[in-house]
Amino acid sequence: MLPQDLHIHSTWSHGDDAVVPEQRIELIAAVRHARICGISDHFEHVVDCFDDYAAAVRAAGLLVGTEIDGHEWLSPALAVPCDYRIFHCRDRTADYRALEQLLATGAPVIVAHPNYFPTDLQRVPPECLVEINNRYVWRDDWQAFYGPWRERFRFVISSDAHQPHWLDQTIARYVAAQLDVVETLVFTPGETADASHA
Numbered sequence: 001m002l003p004q005d006l007h008i009h010s011t012w013s014h015g016d017d018a019v020v021p022e023q024r025i026e027l028i029a030a031v032r033h034a035r036i037c038g039i040s041d042h043f044e045h046v047v048d049c050f051d052d053y054a055a056a057v058r059a060a061g062l063l064v065g066t067e068i069d070g071h072e073w074l075s076p077a078l079a080v081p082c083d084y085r086i087f088h089c090r091d092r093t094a095d096y097r098a099l100e101q102l103l104a105t106g107a108p109v110i111v112a113h114p115n116y117f118p119t120d121l122q123r124v125p126p127e128c129l130v131e132i133n134n135r136y137v138w139r140d141d142w143q144a145f146y147g148p149w150r151e152r153f154r155f156v157i158s159s160d161a162h163q164p165h166w167l168d169q170t171i172a173r174y175v176a177a178q179l180d181v182v183e184t185l186v187f188t189p190g191e192t193a194d195a196s197h198a
Ligand SMILES: [Zn+2]
Pocket: 067, 088, 112, 113
């Protein structure tokens, strides 16, 4: 079992073509591939039904996250209760500012696949967690991208799974091992049912 996976999509991400119909919350919970396990469906897909989404995730015994697509979604994303938030930080001043506001909630803030946009990690508050993402990390020179920031940030390793067979972190864990970074476990295994942040 993996230590942690907080970046998982389900069929609640109804507008994401990569999500297959089998990727239901119930299946993810049944597979239970990680000890610390959270669902992070796209905020724009669950904003209008967030209470139902969060209830479904909690009923399955999983942590409630969401993936926010930039500062444009900040206000409504701050208004919903989440255990943690994952953020698309493009190289825009308003996105870096949004990270500060997300951190102010007290809930963990994870910078999603920063090599993909790319995010300028120099401008990211060091209190943010930086993701090594199994779906995207191999597309770039990850040694050059992540290497200089190993001392500045804490890291999380994520699958970004959209399908059952993506519930894996093989590439991301290989990269983390090569970088010699130690993953930060955001929650305590066994106590995740009590996690609840505004
Ligand atoms: Zn993403």
